[in-house]
Structures are given as structure tokens and as C-alpha cells.
Amino acid sequence: MSESNDIDLAAEIARRRTFAIISHPDAGKTTITEKLLLLGGAIQVAGTVKARKSGRYARSDWMEIEQSRGISVTSSVMQFEYADHTINLLDTPGHNDFSEDTYRTLTAVDAALMIIDAAKGVEERTIRLLEVCRLRHTPIITFINKLDRESRPPLDLLDEIEKSLGIACTPATWPIGSGKSFVGVFDFARDAVLPYATRKDETSTWLPLAAAEQLPAGIDRDALVDEIELVRGAGFEFNHDDFIAGRQTPVYFGSALHNFGVREALDALVRIAPPPGARQSTTRLVAPDEKTFSGFVFKIQANMDPSHRDRIAFLRVCSGHYENPTRAFHVRLGREVSLQNAVTFMASSRIRSEQAFPGDIIGIHNHGTIQIGDTFTGGETLQFTGIPYFAPELFRRAVLRDPLRMKAMAKGLQEIGEEGAVQVFKPLFNNDLILGAVGMLQFEVVAWRLQHEYRVDSAFEPVDIYTVRWVSSDSAADLAEFRERQATRLATDASGALAYLAPSRAALALVVERWPSLRFHATREHGSAPA
Ligand code: G4P
Numbered sequence: 001m002s003e004s005n006d007i008d009l010a011a012e013i014a015r016r017r018t019f020a021i022i023s024h025p026d027a028g029k030t031t032i033t034e035k036l037l038l039l040g041g042a043i044q045v046a047g048t049v050k051a052r053k054s055g056r057y058a059r060s061d062w063m064e065i066e067q068s069r070g071i072s073v074t075s076s077v078m079q080f081e082y083a084d085h086t087i088n089l090l091d092t093p094g095h096n097d098f099s100e101d102t103y104r105t106l107t108a109v110d111a112a113l114m115i116i117d118a119a120k121g122v123e124e125r126t127i128r129l130l131e132v133c134r135l136r137h138t139p140i141i142t143f144i145n146k147l148d149r150e151s152r153p154p155l156d157l158l159d160e161i162e163k164s165l166g167i168a169c170t171p172a173t174w175p176i177g178s179g180k181s182f183v184g185v186f187d188f189a190r191d192a193v194l195p196y197a198t199r200k201d202e203t204s205t206w207l208p209l210a211a212a213e214q215l216p217a218g219i220d221r222d223a224l225v226d227e228i229e230l231v232r233g234a235g236f237e238f239n240h241d242d243f244i245a246g247r248q249t250p251v252y253f254g255s256a257l258h259n260f261g262v263r264e265a266l267d268a269l270v271r272i273a274p275p276p277g278a279r280q281s282t283t284r285l286v287a288p289d290e291k292t293f294s295g296f297v298f299k300i301q302a303n304m305d306p307s308h309r310d311r312i313a314f315l316r317v318c319s320g321h322y323e324n325p326t327r328a329f330h331v332r333l334g335r336e337v338s339l340q341n342a343v344t345f346m347a348s349s350r351i352r353s354e355q356a357f358p359g360d361i362i363g364i365h366n367h368g369t370i371q372i373g374d375t376f377t378g379g380e381t382l383q384f385t386g387i388p389y390f391a392p393e394l395f396r397r398a399v400l401r402d403p404l405r406m407k408a409m410a411k412g413l414q415e416i417g418e419e420g421a422v423q424v425f426k427p428l429f430n431n432d433l434i435l436g437a438v439g440m441l442q443f444e445v446v447a448w449r450l451q452h453e454y455r456v457d458s459a460f461e462p463v464d465i466y467t468v469r470w471v472s473s474d475s476a477a478d479l480a481e482f483r484e485r486q487a488t489r490l491a492t493d494a495s496g497a498l499a500y501l502a503p504s505r506a507a508l509a510l511v512v513e514r515w516p517s518l519r520f521h522a523t524r525e526h527g528s529a530p531a
Helices: 009-014 029-039 059-068 070-074 100-108 124-135 154-165 197-201 221-233 240-244 262-272 403-418 441-454 476-485 505-514
Strands: 016-023 077-082 085-090 111-117 140-145 168-171 173-176 184-187 192-195 248-253 294-302 311-319 326-330 335-339 343-345 350-352 361-366 375-377 394-400 423-427 434-437 458-462 467-473 490-492 498-502 518-521
Touching (some): 016 100, 016 124, 029 140, 029 262, 100 124, 100 294, 111 262, 154 168, 240 248, 248 262, 394 403, 403 423, 441 458
Parallel strands (some): 111 140, 140 248
Antiparallel strands (some): 077 085, 184 192, 294 311, 294 375, 423 434, 467 518
16 A cells, blocks of 8 residues: 655645535536636646537437547546635536436535525525535535626625525625626735736736725726625625635635636635545544545546446545555455556646545546446545435436347446446346436447447337335334335336336325435435345
């Protein structure tokens, strides 16, 4: 296992920030990502990220793109240096490629940057993503974007965030006007104004509020002072503990398109977001500064070229450090393996990583020996927790066009399921195969892959399932009775765990009420015992 004395592990940990962006499509994630990479010097030209955005491609293009694969793999993790820190930005697939990967990526970060469109406010997908962050109490920094367009009043937006996301807001900056009358932001800590017009050249010239005569035309200083007083008096005090616990979010305003206010949000990430911390496992907390290497896999990406059937497993380093090659204990398989030639993901290219530290992500080539949720340690048998499977929200019945290919389809779905591309449920009382996903494109990917990789011609039909809940109970008798009574609505997932296929929200509520001794879980931990 890699241990080395000349590495200052504590310093490497302290300078790392690992985060993801959560937002509704079109709020500005791609634009912000690009500005962050520009600020970090990882790219030189605007447009680099934009051109890659998979949502921009027509659906037919997507398959081609995915075939060549390089694109989505390299943009999965973007590492760059900023202000003496190593920043890992993990991509959360949005638009069409929204999937369980999006959710699971959030289990591998230490903080999230939430982007809200200033005209639209809190949108549906942001709510879903924040719920996932809440499972781990992830600290959230908020960026309210597109102030250069007509926006809703800032207090309105803060109020909506508090009410619909259940997280207290503490404005760090405050917008002065919006749209055509947007003139800048006021920074509470600096007690100064950053004029919008001066920022086009990316130099920041903060003007003290006291120096009224220097403020740009268009700022009514008295009105601004009154407004700032009002906001200051409203009790939005920043509390670092509340932020770390995910109860409070500092809010920044700006325009990603014009790179205005983005630097302040990135500075906040470096200054107040936590470095990699201890991770919970089945047996104990694992501290990042433990000498022995450990980590877990949160995402698998398959190479869709059938002649190169390898997969890349994305592993988050939790403790110690990786250096090529590192011997590690593959806990699920119960044997030592060599993790070699791992790739790290610089913003613009894939390079072989010589070293990786807690908070970093490495990509490990394998041929199916690594699954989502797998833990690697220095020999200890423990399993990192909190990398769950999420209850799918969309369902289809897989129908085989050629009955002779049943075995091939089962094998294909098993393998594709292991990569987390889709979940497969087998009803207890018939031979259907039910696929579950959170994004529509997942079904198309599966159909395409079945056809091209397994030569299985399949069709997917709608099925009357609203959601699934994994079922467990301390009472074996009650569980057995439930199995009998609800047999037509029960299935096992790929791991053999029992799941209830609810036809509607009302039906789910009824079942939960009728069976108080049973537990209905919206997530299932990797490796948990089948119910
Ligand atoms: P996403 O990744 O969250 O889906 O959003 P993306 O960054 O692609 O932004 C969505 C649209 O909003 C883009 O316009 C983008 O240019 C615009 N946008 C992002 N930030 C700002 C901002 O601060 N101000 C203004 N005015 N617009 C912003 P589009 O027309 O859909 O794309 P494009 O044709 O300009 O590329």
C-alpha cells in the first residue's frame, strides 16, 4: 500500500475542494463551469466547455458521441488549481442525460454550488438534487445567475429558496438593479460595490460604499444605503456551523455569461467550503489523514465500443494517497488487487495520474470486476456507506422481439445494470423485466446497447408503476405475510433485494399505513442484505 514519508498528507487534504454544481437545465451550469475553468487557468478560450455540452447535440448525435466516449469521460471530473487549492469539479449530467449518476455524483462531493436563474427562481430539478444533498448534509453555496436580465426581486428569491428548499439564506452579495438597469453587486463583508461595467476586463475594482462620488452613474447611493441597512437588519447572519451542516447557504448574485460575480462564489468555495472530511463506513469513521489508501466507486462508465469492452470506475479517494501502482483490498471480492494506470481528469485532457489525495477522483480501467459502491481499503473489511441506489422515477417493461435471445437480454441487462445505467426489477409472480430510471435517455441508451453490444432487439413498453420502495422489516412473519398479500406488486432488484412497485402515490401511502411494522426505503445502500 502506498505510504510515503515525504508527502505532507495533511497539507494536501487541506488544499482540496471537491464539489458539484446543482441546477435546473438552462440555469447556467455550463456557462459557470466554463468561467470557473477560465478562472482556474484550466482553459484559455471561452466556448471549450459549451461545445461539449451533450445536451446541445441532437439525440442521434448523442449515440455517436458516446461511442467515441472521450467526451463524456473527460468532462466527468474537472480538476484545476485556483488560489493555491486543487479544485475537483464533478459533473452532474443534466438535460437529457440526467440519470442516477447525477444523484450518485452528489454522494462523492464535499460541497455543492447551487445555481438559480434570477428570473425563474427555484425549479423542479434543483429541488430533487437538493434533496439528495440533504441526505449527507452537504454544504451549499448559492449563485443567483443572469442578473443582466430582468430578474425577480432578490428578497423574493431568497424567500422562495428558504420555503421550497428548506435552507436558510444569508446573502453575501446583493444585486443593484437587474436587466438593463443592473449596475453591480454590493458585498456585505467588504462593504463595497463591484460595478458591473468595470468587470468586463475581469479586474475587480471594489468601490467603498462610503466613496459615493466614485460609484458609477445609475446607482442611487441613498436608496442603496437604505436597502443594505434593511437587508443587514433582517437577521441574515452567516454562521459557519450552519453552513457546514447544510442548514444555511451563503448567496451570491451575478451573471455567469459576463463572468460577473463568479469569482466571488469560487473564492467562497475555497474559503468556507470544507476540505475532504471523515467518511462513514459500516464499521467506523475513516479519517482522510489515515496513512492507508481507501476509497469508493460512485460511477461506472462503459466503453460502448464492443471491441473494447472495458469500463472506467470513478473512485473517490477517502484516505491516504494513490500512486501508480497502488495495491488495495477490494472488499466485495475479498482480495487484494493492483490499481494501476489510473487516470485523472484534468479539465482539457486525460493524463495518467501519478498521485491522488483524499477528495480527488481517479478512473480505474476494469472489465466488470468493479461495481458502483465498491470500497477499496488497505486490507480492512469495511464498506463506505452513503452511495445508495435511488428509487427510479420512470419505468418500462422490456419486451423481447426474438424469444430465443432471452438469455442474451438477461445478461445484457445484468451488466448494464451493474454500471448503474438502469435498474432492473424482476416481478415475483411473472417473468417480466422491469427497467427503472430517473432520466428518459437511460432507456434509449439501454435499447441501443442491447442491440449493438448484445444483438438483442428489444422494445420498452409503458407500465403502471409510479415509484418503487425497498422493503425491510424486523419481523420476518410480517414480511412473509406482506410478500404473500402483495405478491403481484413485488419484485426483486439486481441484488435480490425486495421492492414494492407502487402503482400510485396514493397506493404507496396506503401500503405504508397498512403495514406499520415494515420499512419502505427510497434508497438502497450498496451491498445491503436482500430483505
Ligand atoms: P445549463 O448548462 O445549466 O443548461 O445552462 P447554460 O450554461 O447552457 O445556459 C443556458 C442559457 O442561458 C444559454 O443561452 C446561456 O448563454 C444563458 N446564460 C447563462 N448564464 C447567463 C447569464 O448570466 N446571463 C444571460 N443573459 N444568459 C446566461 P442559450 O441561448 O440557451 O445558449 P447559447 O445559444 O447562448 O449557447
